[in-house]
Amino acid sequence: MATPLKIDFVSDVSCPWCVIGLGGLEQALERIGGEVDASITFQPFELNPAMPPEGQNIVEHIGQKYGSTPQQSAANRAMIRDRAAELGFTMAMSDDSRIYNTFDAHRLLHWAEASGHQTALKKTLFEAYFTNGQDPSDRDVLVAAAAAAGLDPVEARDVLVSGRFAEEVRKAEQLWQSRGISAVPAVVVNDRYLISGGQPPEAFEKALRNIAAEMA
Numbered sequence: 001m002a003t004p005l006k007i008d009f010v011s012d013v014s015c016p017w018c019v020i021g022l023g024g025l026e027q028a029l030e031r032i033g034g035e036v037d038a039s040i041t042f043q044p045f046e047l048n049p050a051m052p053p054e055g056q057n058i059v060e061h062i063g064q065k066y067g068s069t070p071q072q073s074a075a076n077r078a079m080i081r082d083r084a085a086e087l088g089f090t091m092a093m094s095d096d097s098r099i100y101n102t103f104d105a106h107r108l109l110h111w112a113e114a115s116g117h118q119t120a121l122k123k124t125l126f127e128a129y130f131t132n133g134q135d136p137s138d139r140d141v142l143v144a145a146a147a148a149a150g151l152d153p154v155e156a157r158d159v160l161v162s163g164r165f166a167e168e169v170r171k172a173e174q175l176w177q178s179r180g181i182s183a184v185p186a187v188v189v190n191d192r193y194l195i196s197g198g199q200p201p202e203a204f205e206k207a208l209r210n211i212a213a214e215m216a
Contacts, residue, residue: 002037003212010043010176010186013105013125013136016080016091020198021185022122023087028204036212041113042122043176044106044169045184048099053137055098070095083198090131100129100137107165108142110172112151120149190215 009025011018029038048061062073074095081091105125112118124145128134134141139160146156159165176186187195187204195207 002034003215005036005038005208005212005215006190007038007040008043008176008188008191009040010045010181010188011184012045012047013102013109013122014099014129015045015047015184016077016084016093016130017198018185019089019091019126019130020080020083020087021187022126023084023089024199024201024204025187027087027201028208031201031205032208032212036208038208040119042109042118044109044173045176045181045186046102046106046173047184048101049103051099051101053101055100055135055137057095058093058097058099059095061099084130087201089126092131092133097133098135100135102136103166103169104139104142104160105136106169106173107163108146108156108159110165110169111156111159112146112149115151117149117151121146121151124149 007025009018009022011021025040029036059070059073062068062076063070068076077091077093081093084091109118109121109125112121125136125142128141128145129136136142139157142160143153143156147153179188181188183196185196185198189195189208189211193207193211195204199207
């Protein structure tokens with residue numbers, strides 16, 4: 001009998017390591033197959049909640065936030081690009097890329113959960129930002145992503161314009177921060193076990209097998 005695993009994937013749509021973490025987690029779950037019955041819910045985390053609407057150049061931002069030189073920033077992007085490529089994802093970030101506010105994207109993801117489209121929307125938003133260089137705070141970009149993920153674009157725009165789910169997202173962000181989550185991706189299994197960072201599939205597989213064995 002498959003062991004049920006409730007997985008909360010705490011992440012941001014502008015977090016490259018979250019792309020890698022999701023890819024690694026999904027490959028691990030494929031390898032484990034019928035041994036577990038996993039459900040993934042995406043939980044909100046904003047890396048840059050104070051980011052203004054126009055965003056900020058990525059090299060400038062990384063330099064200010066982490067003290068990285070332009071050369072270090074480029075090398076880090078190259079390493080992330082290679083890791084993502086191994087998982088079948090195309091990262092097309094460059095020195096001209098920008099960091100944006102992602103709060104509205106999280107509101108849309110919250111809405112998408114009820115209809116079962118959350119994973120599809122998350123992946124579509126990752127692709128819009130990291131592969132196509134689109135602005136995930138732009139409502140037209142978000143509506144197009146919702147439509148591509150199988151959601152009603154008219155209702156998606158209504159969610160964005162009306163401000164729905166703002167309170168729910170804020171509360172969820174505060175909840176996960178109160179539980180000690182200060183960096184993403186954070187993969188929380190059955191409200192008990194934490195797997196941190198953009199781990200490779202092998203690491204996720206080992207951790208999930210150990211958790212399933214303990215739960216059983």
